[in-house]
Amino acid sequence: MMRARLVVFPIRGRNWCFSGSIDHSASSESTSAFTLKDLWKTISANAKSNPNPLNANAELLIDFVSNKMNKAWIGLEKAPEGSLKNKLHGLGLRLLTRVKPSELFLKSISKEVTNVQVTYPSSLDARLVRRRLRHIALRGTIIHKKYFYGSVSLLPLTSALSVLPLPNVPFFWVLFRTYSHWRALKGSEKLLQLVSDCPQTQNPGVPNVKGSETKQDNSPWVLQPSKELEELIRRGGNDGLSKCVVSDICKAFGLNVNDVLKYRNSLY
Template identity: 75%
Template sequence: MRARLVVFPIRGRNWCFSRSIDPSLTDSQFAHTPSTFKDLCKNISSNGKPLNANAQLLVDFISNKMNRAWIGLEKAPEGTIKSKIHGLGLRLLARVKPSEIFLKSISKEVSQVEITYPSSLNARHVRRRLRHIALRGTVIHRNYFYGSVSLLPLTTAFTVLPLPNIPFFWILFRTYSHWRALQVCTMFLYIATC
């Protein structure tokens, strides 16, 4: 699959990197993901695929469930605990760096990247900036990924509380986010060297 990145300078050394949205991909993104745990177990046991493909299927299943739960929190009536959890989640998401959101937005099926930029920019300079983001992101997201994974066992201790385990789900979400950003950074490094 081919991705299109739009790059333009904002002010000085600050640039904006954005992915153009293909509306046909948003509906088909979770088309192959099973909807129930029973279907997931059936797919994993009967498909005969390697461990990496089964792990990716499990990650897609979990992320699909988390997306549906987030949409459920978003639709909660005002003043309920679900609404307050959604507000807390929005405040936490506001602290996530835009570069991570950009990296995470790129689909895992991408094999080629088309970069669109103004003619006033040098093509080599744009490519170098993208490579810099990928190199820096690889180091940052790998460290944060390992840190988030190491915090997951600690946050499971909060399951004894009668409230939703918000720290666990936040750390789980951050682990997934850093893992996806790390995958895209390594893909950009490979594309930038070709």
């Protein structure tokens, strides 16, 4: 079983933060050590045994490519200072700052997730929290499907630049964006499914402090109002939560500060 631990709270005006991490209670098979030969054998086996081989093989191929991209990115990160690879890594970091925080959030909801645990300020209504999560999930299925197909259409054009004697940065960026939108799309669909599977009348339970558990472990949807998060948010001003308050929240709930700060000025 895999649980997504989410933290939801208003960060500035009508802008809400959606962030979290994945709790792995069971390890899943990885394609990190796959070779092309292994990939082909698995695809061939899926064609014979899987009732829906197209989707299974598409997921397998995307995982294989993403692992290769991650290895290449690590190689750029470790490159000597001032080298071409090091400069490409710096360019990649600047491009990554343009990725919307909601996309990063939706990508964190993998297909293996079986339930979600949502922590939110105790002053908020549980139904409002659920509606906001449904909204971001539903919108994600629309937005990222559109951008996924758009990125796919650009792959043949950018691949033509490989004839130039320089690294084909546009192709690899478009390839990354294609993968990223695919993962965000699948995360949106999974989150929407989990929300829809949850009974409307589910009781979120009593307010808690960080680290406590509810008794609704079998439910795909567990809402946990947090007094600790509420007290941290009350320290914010009229112009939204300051960087200091955001840092304290991230430290208390194990969130990424840079990802959370992006929500202050994000429109989606």
